[in-house]
Amino acid sequence: MARLELRPRLQHPAAWWLWGLGLATAASRTTNPVLLLLVVGVCVVVVAERHDPATVNPLPAFLVIGAVIVVFRIVMTALLGNGFVGQTVVVTLPSVPLPDWAASVRIGGTVTLESLLYAAYDALRLAAVLACLGAANALASPRRLLRYLPATLYDVGTAVVVGLTFAPQLLTDARDVRAARTLRGRDGRGVREMARLTVPVLETAFERSLGLAASMESRGYGRSVRSTTTSRRAATGLALAGLVGVLAGLYGLLDSSAGGVLGLPVLVLGALLAGSSLVVGASRDPRSGHRRDRWTWTATTTVLAGAVPAAVLVIASAGGWPGVVPSQQAQLPEVPLLAVLAVLVSATPAWFTPRPREVAP
């Protein structure tokens, strides 16, 4: 019997994030409720099958937020209407008269099925995108991605890691300080009391941070990041050139009179230049690293499984396939079969990827 002491073998986090982004792209291209619900369903199934039980699962929170968005949008549409005028009147609410300066706004009045459906579909699209992001968060904790930051961001990444380690301790301290406050006869309620609590909590955090800094320093922190004056100057130059390129590209893109054709290429070039400054600025010894995640065939296949629905739906929306943007009729919208199949493909990683192993608590 194997002891429960081994590290779980997890799939490369980037694979899950690329998969999630692919699915999110697919969802953002359609307002068909059947397809969108299918996307949400895929997220739920994959997370249920491959979520690492040792970590918190953020997907339910994302689903709740999505549901709230849908309800909120429907209620707002019923009360305030939207730019979509329909024929099928569901109910007529009492109308509130408004002063002249707000004449373009209406409150109450007739509520049509079409405008409600429009709002619901649109909100559902946002909810589905949220579900994809929630699934990515749940399948590969983004803090695992911090290991893959370029060397230029190594320091910043470490600060985030430190922050992530400190934050739960801070909350524990806050609870303890609040309990200690009652030992001095205070109940710890009210803004002033809350403000009082922050002082010992932060004092403790600073003391801890100094201990940590000393320990990092004496453990050789920062020895393996190599950068020279030349490389740093080159990085600064690239970054500034890239930023200027991005600005110029944006201007070209948004102001069509200034030659919109050149806008996008310049923008992309600028972004590439700026991005390359991250790589040029410093380098780390590439051999160093303990137990990096390995990129396996399942990782590649997972990314592909996410890319399939993205590709199909981008083509579908560009080609104007029926049912991708459904009409707001009181009937089930037409469902493009190929799109359904493509979304279903993205559910396959739930079975062929490695299952995270249980870890002893």
Added chain:
Amino acid sequence: MMTGRRVIPLRWPAAVAVGVVGIVGLVAFTWPFFVTADVARDHGNDAPWLFAVLLGLLAVVCLAEVTAGRLDAKTIAVLGVAAAAGGGLRLLSAGTAGLEPMFFVVIVAGRVLGPGVGFVSGALAVTTGALLTGGVGPWLPFQMICAGGIGLGAGLLPVRAGSRVERWALAAYALVTGLVFGLFMNLWFWPFLGTGAPTGMGFVPGAPLQDNLAHYGLFYLATSLGWDLPRGVLNAVLVLVAGPALLRVFRRGARRAAFGVPVVFAPAPGRDAAPHREPAEPHDEPPVVPLHDAEHPR
């Protein structure tokens, strides 16, 4: 105050980078008001995503420029505390619909440790909060830029440290930034709503600036002010009540970290060599590997 307003000095390339990213950020938020109808119709759906990717990249480049070679273990640890405090508050307030007391910490950090640290700790506090709650998404770059800007601005406020005015100025700053943050964050998805927005509050491509501004104003009043006002007020009240104490805690923390305290090695008395003084921010060329701060000016 002996402590480092220069814990992370903003050199000119970094300042330019922050400036440019600020402009791109401003464009990312306000473009619907300036573009022609065609552009808006063609890109209304893609623009928020494009800007999310673009700003994500630029925010990271900007962070790299501001911090390049300037973070030692102490600065990282202090930034870690600020990020943890911000992120932790975010975790606490996750249930309270955007009542983010996080800005309060960012403002204090920027105030005490200078605009450079303010920017970085703002961006990192948002990131930490997102990583803690598993809330990484396209909104993150926008929030990073906004929170970073708030910290940067707090560091640049022209008030004398420790004066009576400081407290009120910071409270006012917290109130205003709380409101402005909401004003901008909503702009990110407002054009995206298109015809989905409530009647008379939607984005009309190509309409005159004042029309769209008026629509947006109404939209903001109807949907967002209810959250942003309490947030601004909460942050302002927190600054008023806890600000002075917290400023002192941060200043004490910075003092104890001994930023900028000189490091001196002297030979034992009786020998003749002159004392060997080191710059506070290290150091000399180490023999083992070339280091990223090796070329620091003496």
Added chain:
Amino acid sequence: MITFEHVSVQYADAPAPSLHDVTLEIPEGELVLVVGPTGSGKSTLLRTINGLVPHFSGGTLTGRVAVDGLDTAEHRPRDLATVVGLVEQNPSSTFVTDVVEDEVAYGMETMGLDSTTIRRRVEETLDLFGLTPLRARSLRTLSGGQQQRVAIAALFAAGPRVLVLDEPTSALDPVAAEEVLASLHRIVHDLGVTVVLAEHRLERVVHHADRVVLVEEGRVSELLDPAEAMLRSHIYPPVVGLSRLVGWSPTPLSIRDARRKASSLREALGASAPRPVADLRVIGPADAVDLTGVRVSRGGRVVLDGVDLTVARGSVTTLMGRNGAGKSTLLGAVAAQHRLSGGRVRVGAAGIDPHGRSARERVRTVGLVPQQPELLLYAESVAAECAAADDDFGAPSGTARALLERISGGVDPSVHPRDLSEGQRLELALAVILAGSPEVLLLDEPTRGLDYGAKKRLGEVLTGLAAQGTTVLLATHDVELAAEVADRVVILADGEIVTDGPAREVLASSPAFAPQVTKVLLPQTWLTVAEVAGALARIA
């Protein structure tokens, strides 16, 4: 291996140097113990070894420190990481990652070692420190002793030839401390690593040391033989105290050596029965604390299970037991810090239910000094803290300040509470709580990080309070303190009371909780050096 040549250290804003003209040569492969009271410059001495002083702390270092031939003036701490490892006092604050294995690998990753080397050394180190079963555990779920072992392992993995440890066992219970010391013993004896160690709890470490260095007010002795050093030192463990009293030579450092010499002392004492040094206290009726069937669950786990306990007015009772046995929770239940899931608590002569009262009313009857006294402290100076305490408890102004004067030997009122030594911080927290003049005083693990001087003062304060009728209930690992002050000892295990009786009876009969003097003189049941001294004086 480590050379100090005329080293003095002065911090930037300090009025006086922290180290004076230290010249010392520590040879390879020795375990050197640094002995000195709080604030004597021990930590500064340790931190000069890898250059944290002055590279990290700022300040001026005169003279020269070299490790393995490398001068700290020319090498920063990070460059010395492969030569010197420094373990800080509180391991949990030095962790960068959150999993045991990652933490052990972290140092080597930052140094840029290649991944196969890292992998091999991680496995070797995990085995060496017995951490393999814990490798995938989150660091926050480990016990204090396990955390300390991980901290040492994480430094050791990078392969330094010198390990420097600042009070590695001060905050640990005896069992955990033994685990840590066994690991250290192993790397010194099997692998020839040089270890420099500072520790307050000499009774735990002095018999492991090859050499001892005494530090007092920034002045450092040469390398001494441990037995000789213990004759000169101002602070020493009880077994050395006994030896000094009787005049044994050479000074025994372990219980075993002392027992070999103790037969004549046992004979001399044979006739007289042990008697407490202090006069017997007036102990009142058993109504100060009354627990009936108390059950407490925390995080879904039953921590206290049906505890019945009554404590007499004006007595001192010590709660002992392993970490996690429920000692702190019991105190928390009495002070209404934890909700009861069953049973009842009555406190004070009036039989008040602390759970049914507001915090303001409760503090008049029961006061608790928590494990981390700094959690109680908010103000920016000792004086302001005392004033705030008077205000909190509605006491006449100056009460807390007067109490502090009485408890401590003078604390500068303008100092920030966080800058006090641990002993002074505890005294301040105690003064704050006593400003409410509670009938029952609870202390949770008060001797953490206290040196012998501070511990002795605490013992006197508690004895004095009990003499005035305050009931004292304290949870501690410190058997010597228990031997000093307790009337009664209650031992908890797994949330239940397993032993309850007069201090002498319980302490003398328990192998784990017997004080050093008792262990030396068994089967006689003497608890402290002072008792033996009193008996010898009577015989003479």
